[in-house]
Amino acid sequence: MASTNVKLGAAAVTLELGAVALVLTSSRELHVLSEYFLMHALACACITPLAWSLMPANYQQPRRWVLVLLYSLCFFIPVLGLFGFAIGAMVAAWLPRLPKREDFDAVATPHYELPKTTPVSGWRSGRVRQQIADTSAPLELRMKALLALQDVPTRQSSGILREALADSTDDLRLLAYGMLDAREQQLTHRIEHALQRHQTAGRDDEARYLAARELAELYWEMVYQELVQGDMRSYALAQVKLYCNEALAWKVKDTGLWVISGRMRLLTGDYNGATGSFATAIRQGFPKVRAEPYLAELAFMRGDFDTTRQLMQGLRTEGRSRPLQLSAAFWGQGGKSA
Secondary structure (H helix, E strand, C coil), X not given: CHHHHHHHHXXXXXXXXXXHHHHHHCCCCHHHHHHHHHHHHHHHHHHHHHHHHCCCHHHCCCHHHHHHHHHHHHHHCCCHHHHHHHHHHHHHHHHHHCCCCCCCCCCCCXXXXXXXXXXXXXXXXHHHHHHHHCCCCCHHHHHHHHHHHHHCCHHHHHHHHHHHCCCCCHHHHHHHHHHHXXXXXXXXXXXXXXXXXXXXXXXXXXXXHHHHHHHHHHHHHHHHCCCCCHHHHHHHHXXXXXXXXXXXXXXXXXXXXXXXXXXXXXXXXXXXXXXXXXXXXXXXXXXXXXXHHHHHHHHHHCXXXXXXXXXXXXXXXXXXXXXXXXXXXXXXXXXXXX
């Protein structure tokens, strides 16, 4: 290909130089002009495929019309058009061979490893957010407050960590990113292994069911622990729905998956589907007392406040989280057992 291009280029330059010499050294009779245009047309025909072959691939189509355009530019701009193409061809051929200066290098994503032991004593969860947000406090104290979140469940700490990502201090942002990334990577690796088992299960229904069930649970953990946001959160919810449906198609009495399906549908605004999922879970044996908070939330989202009040007033709050106890008190339960 390279030798062909060289021959075409040499032929084009020779023909064009001959045509120019013919005009300059001969009389201006009609047959001389005809010979000039003939030689010029042949030179253009030689240089056109050469110029086309050196163009980027996305500029070469549609081939026919690109060749017509190149030929027209060369033919209707005598001398300058052809020699411009020749110079451009040489530059395109030799420029990639010149040494390049790389101003930037590609580097792998850094892996941040948290210390094995951290000073977490003396911190209360209520003080951590306030201490981290206090920009007037010493950096060392704010770092200790952030490290105290290592032993806090991700569901409770992810919001604080994301707030720390917007901090003006580089060390604090890097530490918060490392903690969030480590928790996300743990789930991501488990999802990758479950996907491999799901793909290799073949026609083994039991193996596919177990893999689909695990995938639904893992994707739900990504959402529940608030490790994904925006489009990634929507994608994770879609995957929860996909693998819940797949697993329940093999084992319809899996009450845990029905609850996950209900909570997923509640987050996506599918209240009718959520109602059906929770009802099926209870019918299959899931304790109603454990489903009542979700049913109360579902009733509230649907605007059925009477049902919400009834469910919250009958809610047993022993062992429940502090926010749920406060919600029950607000709706008239007062923190007492039903």
